[in-house]
Amino acid sequence: MLSSSQTNEARDFVFTDKEFRFLAGLANQKTGIVLTEQKRDMVYGRLTRRLRALRLRSFAEYCDLLQSDAFEDELPHLVNAITTNLTGFFREAHHFDHLHEQAAEWKRQGKKRLRLWSSACSSGMEPYSMAMTLRQSIPDIDSWDAKILATDIDSNMLAKGTAGEYGASDVEQVPPACQKAFIEPLAGGRVSMGDELRRLVTFRQLNLLESWPMRGKFDVVFCRNVVIYFDKPTKEVLFDRIADVMEPRGLLYIGHSENLHGITDRFELLGRTIYRRIR
Ligand SMILES: C[S@@+](CC[C@H](N)C(=O)[O-])C[C@H]1O[C@@H](n2cnc3c(N)ncnc32)[C@H](O)[C@@H]1O
Known part of the structure; x- marks a missing residue:
């Protein structure tokens, strides 16, 4: 040594x-x-x-x-x-499968307003994957009041997300039907997120440790692969604040190596790294 x-x-x-x-x-x-x-x-x-x-x-x-x-x-x-910004389209794909099933439930309920938050969105692949899932699951989503807020602390990542352009190899994990419907090829081995995705997603800079300007409640929060870098007291405060900005039975998706055991009792576990707010 x-x-x-x-x-x-x-x-x-x-x-x-x-x-x-x-x-x-x-x-x-x-x-x-x-x-x-x-x-x-x-x-x-x-x-x-x-x-x-x-x-x-x-x-x-x-x-x-x-x-x-x-x-x-x-x-x-x-x-x-x-900051470590590792991310990917449809990373931890079971979350998007679950979101797809949940969308069917919202349709049955006649829900027409949706608020989703990608709370550590990195370069935007996570919120654009959310947008593709919503568009596929709810074809008439333009007649809904649906919005995806994408936030991160890292201004370089937000610039990439806002630009919405990636290398062709970045979108290999995107299901072919979604690639065809929502992603446009550009010159030089690049691709661009189509307008149908961009219209759903808004990028903003936000530090999870500071105050949050959002007023409405979220139906879904993705908080994935960011709290692994935080200590336990920071996680406790953060998940309590996240529960406060969620609808009573809202869904929370966390990263593959994370869990809420001993951190908060405001969520129940629904499946692998999938939680529902209960209080
Ligand atoms: C490893 S990436 C995860 C990206 C995405 N959620 C995923 O799972 O693919 C972690 C992100 O958290 C962001 N981050 C770290 N600390 C943060 C903070 N205090 N507030 C907001 N974002 C933060 C980093 O900038 C980085 O983009």
Whole structure:
């Protein structure tokens, strides 16, 4: 095992324990993301790019910058660098199958208003998958009052989601019928989300730790693969707040390695990582 001074010898920038602790503390305070010692190399790799862009010579200079008047301008860059944005179309496909079945139930109930929230939407593949599922399940959705809110803390990801363009290989997991109906090929091996999807989805920046401006209640919340980065008290507060913004029997989908056991009793488990609000 290398000591931090030995590791530093092979590196372009010295990265001391003190600097790592400062950056990890700031990231945790602002985003809820816990950066343990095991994430140190990841933090180094992601932030050296930023140091080079700023033409800084050391992490000490970067920490100084974050303690100067430039803090507000630099913070979004720090946040964007430390978030992990892995996502995919129809990731954890059983959630979309379940949403499809739920849509049949809404139709039977004569429901005409729907509010869905993709609460850590990354580059938009999750909310566009939700939109495709709704369009397939409810062909007359344009006569409903249906909206999907897609939020994330990372401004770079929101820009990608809003642009709605991806590589052709990104949409391989999209069922062929959905590709045909809702995705348009572009030049250069790129594809674009069609207008029928874009009309349903609105992208906004939102930090799950801060205040939420939404007023209406959600029928469905996707909160997937984001709380894995948070500590238990942060999860407890977050899921309590999510229950508060949901319809009484609303659906919550969480990530494959997550569960609500010991976190909140406001949801009942319906199936694998699928919950219903009960209080
Ligand atoms: C691994 S991605 C998951 C994307 C998608 N939900 C999925 O499961 O495919 C996690 C996302 O959470 C976002 N995130 C992290 N901390 C956040 C916070 N405090 N508020 C809002 N989004 C956050 C990151 O920017 C990132 O895009």
